[in-house]
Amino acid sequence: MSARSFELLLETAFDSPSPEVFAEGATTVYTDLERALREAKFSNGPAREQLSYRFERLRLGVAIAFVKAFLRLADNEKSKEVLEVLQEAVQAKNTREIDKIVQKRIATFDNLYHEIFVNPQREEILHLFEQTLDAGTKEELDELILDGLELLHEVDWDAPHNQEDDDDEEPLDEEFLKNL
Template sequence: MSATTYNQLLHQAFPDSADATRYLSKPTLAAYQDLERASRPELSFRFERVRLAVAMALMKLLADLGDHADSRAVLDLMHRALRAGSTKEIDAIVTKEGKLFDRLYSNLYVNEQGEQLLNLFGETLEADSIAGMDELMAEALELARELDFTQEEDEEEETE
């Protein structure tokens, strides 16, 4: 069931075919199944790939919710890290660009839904178990289905 939730979350976050083609490679789409089949030595790396993909989906939702450059930069960072070949390489990529996280949290004004996405993003980066990640994915999918992407458009129309 969790592989289904994982794929539903990715497709909910990337509904546009151009974005899906750019961000959702076959290895990314198969990351949860790879985690389920991982041997003990591969487990950490496979878990990191799932965590990165979920974080990437959350940043895509946040970027679409508020059209925010810093969330798009973090989205691209997660995408680059997903292409890494090891946990050590993932850590190096993310550490090198750590300032993006500082900018994301300090320069972002968000509404309630955006705040929920940011909280889930933070929890995703700190998740340390498959069961915990499964809960986060389910919560993220539920939130993704409830997001109101028209709120910013409505506010712009009111000020005109």
Template sequence: MSAKSFELLLQTAFDTEEPNVFEEGAPEVYLALERALREAKFAKGNNRDELSFRFERLRLGMAIAFVQAFLRLADNEKSQEVLEVLKDALKAKNTREIDKIIQKRIASFDHLYHEIFVNPQREGILELFEFTLDAGTKEELDDLILEGLELMAEIDWNAKHSEADDEDIEPLDEDFLKNL
């Protein structure tokens, strides 16, 4: 995978050439993880924190891309809070700060699943978001970037969402959602 693919994922999700997510730019975030991986191979122990931090920044960027794409499709204003939490976590200086920011506002993630009606594209994006949060290797993130690009290429972003589209579809069971 490449830094360019990561940048394209963000550009597609935000529908702009310059998705203002990272001050240093998306390619640099990806390249910083690659550098940290190389350095970790040759260093003894003390680069583990840096490697974890770089991995988390890439993962946060991917999560932001998937949530942004979801928001473009779902018109779910409450889910905007999730995007804000993830963006705030990007400002952290280490993985402990990232965890602290997310844990403090974890309840906002419930909004992604609240009153969401079955829609294959939205479900696919949320599934990629979940897989991103579960990913533990760069290779897994690379695969998810590719899957995200493929899914987003299939979406008709110009199609207008209508509440009438969802009228015949039952909402997801809230007890099921609470067990996620």
């Protein structure tokens, strides 16, 4: 896996050659994690904390890419708040700050599922987002980056989004959504 794949995932999700997700750039975030992994093998304490922080930043970047792609397809106003939370969290200086930001606004993540309509690509993107939140290793994130690149290259971004079609669909059962 490479830092370039991560960069491409963000570029594709944002439809921009230079999405402003990380001040230092996506490549740096990825290579910082690789360096932290090497350093953590030989030490404890601060190196382990840096490893956790670098991992969380990469995971947030992957999650941001999937949420942005979802929003490009769904244009769901409430779900834009999720992207805002993730973008705020990526600015945090340590893992405790990340957790605090996300926990404070955890209810916004429910909005991703409130207006989900039958659309296989949106569902696949949300599934990748969920897997990103569950990922616990760099290898799992690498696999999700590749899966995301493959999926996002298959998406017809120019297909018109017809809100009337979505309105004809029955909303998902609230109890079902709570059990996700």
